[in-house]
Amino acid sequence: xSRRERDPLVMARIVGDVLDPFNRSVSLTVRYNSREVxxxxxxxxxAVTHQPRVVVGGDxxxxxxxxxxxxxxxxxxxxxTLGEYLHWMVIDIPATTGLAFVVCYEQPRPxxxxxxxxxxxxxxxxxxxxxxxxxxxxxxxxxxxxVQPGFAGGHNIL
Numbered sequence: 001x002s003r004r005e006r007d008p009l010v011m012a013r014i015v016g017d018v019l020d021p022f023n024r025s026v027s028l029t030v031r032y033n034s035r036e037v038x039x040x041x042x043x044x045x046x047a048v049t050h051q052p053r054v055v056v057g058g059d060x061x062x063x064x065x066x067x068x069x070x071x072x073x074x075x076x077x078x079x080x081t082l083g084e085y086l087h088w089m090v091i092d093i094p095a096t097t098g099l100a101f102v103v104c105y106e107q108p109r110p111x112x113x114x115x116x117x118x119x120x121x122x123x124x125x126x127x128x129x130x131x132x133x134x135x136x137x138x139x140x141x142x143x144x145x146x147v148q149p150g151f152a153g154g155h156n157i158l
Contacts, residue, residue, distance in 0.1 A: 014072075014118055018070075018118060026056060028055075028121050030052045030053070031052055031054075032047050032052045045107070051088065054119075064092050064093065065121050066121070068122065069086075069088035071084065071085045071116065075111065075112065076112035077112075078113065084118075086103055087108055092127055
């Protein structure tokens with residue numbers, strides 16, 4: 001079995017269903033209370049009521065990131081016909097003293113089945129370059145579309 005086939009993101013169908021293959025360039029840690037989010041772990045809705053604590057690795061304060069949290073299983077895992085639902089979007093991470101919330105955290109409330117929640121970190125072209133008017137376009141947008149050169153380049157994310 002190749003390394004790519006053993007990748008937990010491939011095994012969970014995140015790479016394939018939601019994202020194209022990519023190379024990781026910085027670490028991302030997400031915690032709800034004291035529990036770290038990891039591939040395959042399950043959280044009860046009561047555990048994700050409040051926004052998680054996020055730590056982005058790296059030491060270049062001239063590099064900025066946009067964090068996106070989506071549910072790809074909307075409205076249900078067996079029939080995800082609405083595409084990825086945007087629950088949260090944060091820009092200008094990590095160099096700013098305060099995070100700029102483009103989309104405020106919305107507690108996941110799946111009505112049917114167990115849903116996957118995916119946190120994706122995009123590298124920005126610079127500080128204060130991701131525009132707030134981007135958010136309404138993303139509510140039910142597929143992440144694969146967001147990272148396409150035409151869309152991403154027009155909104156200053158890589």
